Amino acid sequence: MTKSPLLAQGRSYLAIPGPSVMPDAVLNAMHRAAPNIYSGALIDMMPALMADLRRVARTKHHVAMYIGNGHAAWEAALSNVVAPGDKVLVPSTGRFGIGWGEIATDLGAQVEVIDFGRAAAMDMARVADVLAADKAHEIKAILGVHVDTSSSVRNDIAGLRAVLDEVGHPALLMADCIASLGCDRFEMDAWGVDVMVTACQKGLMVPPGVGFVFFNDKAEAVRAKMPRVSRYWDWMPRAHPEEFYQYHCGTAPTQHIFGLRAALDMIHDEGIEQVWARHAVLARAVWAACEAWSQRGTFALNIADREARSHAVTALRLQTPNATALRDWVQQNLGLTLGIGLGMAAPGDPAWHGFFRLGHMGHVNGHMIMGLLGGIEAGMTALKIEHGASALDAAAQVIAGH
Ligand SMILES: *Cc1c(COP(=O)(O)O)cnc(C)c1O
Numbered sequence: 068m069t070k071s072p073l074l075a076q077g078r079s080y081l082a083i084p085g086p087s088v089m090p091d092a093v094l095n096a097m098h099r100a101a102p103n104i105y106s107g108a109l110i111d112m113m114p115a116l117m118a119d120l121r122r123v124a125r126t127k128h129h130v131a132m133y134i135g136n137g138h139a140a141w142e143a144a145l146s147n148v149v150a151p152g153d154k155v156l157v158p159s160t161g162r163f164g165i166g167w168g169e170i171a172t173d174l175g176a177q178v179e180v181i182d183f184g185r186a187a188a189m190d191m192a193r194v195a196d197v198l199a200a201d202k203a204h205e206i207k208a209i210l211g212v213h214v215d216t217s218s219s220v221r222n223d224i225a226g227l228r229a230v231l232d233e234v235g236h237p238a239l240l241m242a243d244c245i246a247s248l249g250c251d252r253f254e255m256d257a258w259g260v261d262v263m264v265t266a267c268q269k270g271l272m273v274p275p276g277v278g279f280v281f282f283n284d285k286a287e288a289v290r291a292k293m294p295r296v297s298r299y300w301d302w303m304p305r306a307h308p309e310e311f312y313q314y315h316c317g318t319a320p321t322q323h324i325f326g327l328r329a330a331l332d333m334i335h336d337e338g339i340e341q342v343w344a345r346h347a348v349l350a351r352a353v354w355a356a357c358e359a360w361s362q363r364g365t366f367a368l369n370i371a372d373r374e375a376r377s378h379a380v381t382a383l384r385l386q387t388p389n390a391t392a393l394r395d396w397v398q399q400n401l402g403l404t405l406g407i408g409l410g411m412a413a414p415g416d417p418a419w420h421g422f423f424r425l426g427h428m429g430h431v432n433g434h435m436i437m438g439l440l441g442g443i444e445a446g447m448t449a450l451k452i453e454h455g456a457s458a459l460d461a462a463a464q465v466i467a468g469h
Contacts, residue, residue, distance in 0.1 A: 140278030151175025162410025362455030
């Protein structure tokens with residue numbers, strides 16, 4: 068047997084931007100015998116589960132659940148409102164904006180991308196220009212990613228609504244909150260979002276496997292005019308069920324539903340405002356450390372503007388030696404897994420190794436974030452990576468002073 072590294076034992080820590088850390092309460096809730104799917108607890112809990120999901124999304128409107136990940140939710144949402152030949156607008160700020168647009172293309176939509184690069188938020192003036200130029204109102208939907216997990220930019224979704232209203236454009240506002248729900252403030256109804264997609268394995272703290280599409284009455288009216296919607300993706304029977312709540316479209320994701328129940332209880336016990344505030348303070352601690360490290364060497368935050376940074380994920384650059392060496396070191400020696408870079412360079416391109424990401428979404432607290440940052444500091448010290456000093460002091464100041 069090979070001997071494991073001295074300091075790698077103990078509970079490991081997956082600090083990547085999804086899947087996120089699973090709370091013991093979620094794991095324990097899932098650990099049960101196969102439940103009765105015809106009657107009993109599983110059936111009885113669904114109405115309250117749906118209501119509590121709406122509370123997290125800050126909406127009074129509808130929600131459909133699918134067995135599937137975020138990609139499934141992307142496709143589900145588009146399948147209900149975008150027909151072949153329809154035009155959609157993608158203001159892109161990273162890999163996930165592009166990815167959602169690619170799914171629309173594959174479904175036969177005409178996709179127009181406004182590319183804002185990978186290090187800045189959407190510029191609303193440019194979005195307004197494109198919408199204003201669309202006098203015939205051919206653009207049927209805008210696909211806005213709230214937090215693009217590849218670049219860690221956070222976009223102003225309420226700002227997109229304001230632009231649509233100013234221009235007087237009727238397009239549906241569709242938001243991807245897969246990384247942001249339960250981390251960064253999001254208010255579906257107050258922000259005028261028509262369709263929102265999310266998945267359970269990030270801020271919702273449940274293993275991957277369930278995707279959600281929230282939609283309002285305006286989106287439902289667009290759905291009613293679709294020439295056809297594929298049976299599995301159709302949100303109507305899921306949001307307006309006649310039989311088993313949400314799942315007369317196939318077997319329910321039984322254990323996930325119990326896990327989700329536990330996660331929603333945790334979120335509501337803490338209070339969503341408190342959940343957002345916790346993520347905000349922990350993100351500021353991460354930024355404080357990263358800004359200190361970036362004073363020397365090649366360490367850098369991808370998003371310079373604090374206002375445009377997500378509270379759930381931080382994308383970073385480290386060229387010398389490189390981020391992969393650091394990730395490998397903390398993984399092997401400390402049991403700490405950091406996220407790979409995504410969408411910044413093609414895999415196979417040596418530049419790919421110069422990027423990495425920290426997930427700080429969901430079930431995270433002060434000691435975990437200090438441990439994460441301390442692990443990175445130790446890794447950079449061990450690998451003799453040049454970096455600025457006092458990063459942990461800076462993070463501790465944020466934690467202490469919140
Ligand atoms: C994770 C993520 C996705 C993709 O979700 P999968 O479950 O991996 O399919 C899409 N968009 C955003 C913003 C994400 O963070």
